[in-house]
Amino acid sequence: xxxxxxxxxxxxxxxxxxxxxxxxxxxxxxxxxxxxxxxxxxxxxxxxxxxxxxxxxxxxxxxxxxxxxxxxxxxxxxxxxxxxxxxxxxxxxxxxxxxxxxxxxxxxxxxxxxxxxxxxxxxxxxxxxxxxxxxxxxxxxxxxxxxxxxxxxxxxxxxxxxxxxxxxxxxxxxxxxxxxxxxxxxxxxxxxxxxxxxxxxxxxxxxxxxxxxxxxxxxxxxxxxxxxxxxxxxxxxxxxx
Numbered sequence: 001x002x003x004x005x006x007x008x009x010x011x012x013x014x015x016x017x018x019x020x021x022x023x024x025x026x027x028x029x030x031x032x033x034x035x036x037x038x039x040x041x042x043x044x045x046x047x048x049x050x051x052x053x054x055x056x057x058x059x060x061x062x063x064x065x066x067x068x069x070x071x072x073x074x075x076x077x078x079x080x081x082x083x084x085x086x087x088x089x090x091x092x093x094x095x096x097x098x099x100x101x102x103x104x105x106x107x108x109x110x111x112x113x114x115x116x117x118x119x120x121x122x123x124x125x126x127x128x129x130x131x132x133x134x135x136x137x138x139x140x141x142x143x144x145x146x147x148x149x150x151x152x153x154x155x156x157x158x159x160x161x162x163x164x165x166x167x168x169x170x171x172x173x174x175x176x177x178x179x180x181x182x183x184x185x186x187x188x189x190x191x192x193x194x195x196x197x198x199x200x201x202x203x204x205x206x207x208x209x210x211x212x213x214x215x216x217x218x219x220x221x222x223x224x225x226x227x228x229x230x231x232x233x234x235x236x237x238x239x240x241x
Contacts, residue, residue: 019134124165144169163194
């Protein structure tokens with residue numbers, strides 16, 4: 001298996017065609033998996049907010065004064081969330097409108113001009129499908145696309161890249177019903193391969209190398225049409241909600 005970085009030097013704007021930028025920057029082969037950083041998707045889709053245009057609510061002002069946050073950022077967090085899961089040490093952990101559990105609803109002020117912040121894409125599955133279908137039209141190559149973002153993890157230090165959108169790839173590899181090396185039937189083993197591929201991609205993408213896309217090549221995957229929602233544990237099965 002290979003992980004091949006794709007460097008894109010230009011600052012992404014809504015006028016850019018990401019599929020064209022990617023296909024012009026590298027040779028794409030059938031079966032490649034493209035892992036694309038959420039930040040450039042958000043920039044291309046216009047999910048960039050000028051903070052001076054945000055008027056914080058009284059709730060945002062109150063939370064911000066307690067947790068030493070910019071009330072405009074807090075207002076964005078609340079608007080992008082279904083509920084607050086926990087607030088502590090300056091962090092606001094929420095369930096986003098997409099169903100992801102993450103800090104600050106994925107709102108980020110890094111790698112953007114001062115006074116602006118990026119929001120998560122409205123529908124990263126659609127974003128991934130648009131890139132995949134355009135690349136197919138331009139190159140004739142069948143690929144899969146993963147949109148990734150960096151999330152923290154309960155009970156473990158550090159952050160990892162996780163999938164927030166997929167196209168052309170089943171994000172779960174389910175071993176249920178197969179047998180192990182001792183001929184025992186596996187019952188509950190399901191591997192979140194979209195998250196694992198996203199984490200592997202981060203090893204070459206990093207945060208400061210202008211490498212917002214990479215190709216994972218020679219990994220065999222199930223191309224069944226699925227959604228990133230497959231990775232969200234149902235509430236009735238979640239022991240921590």
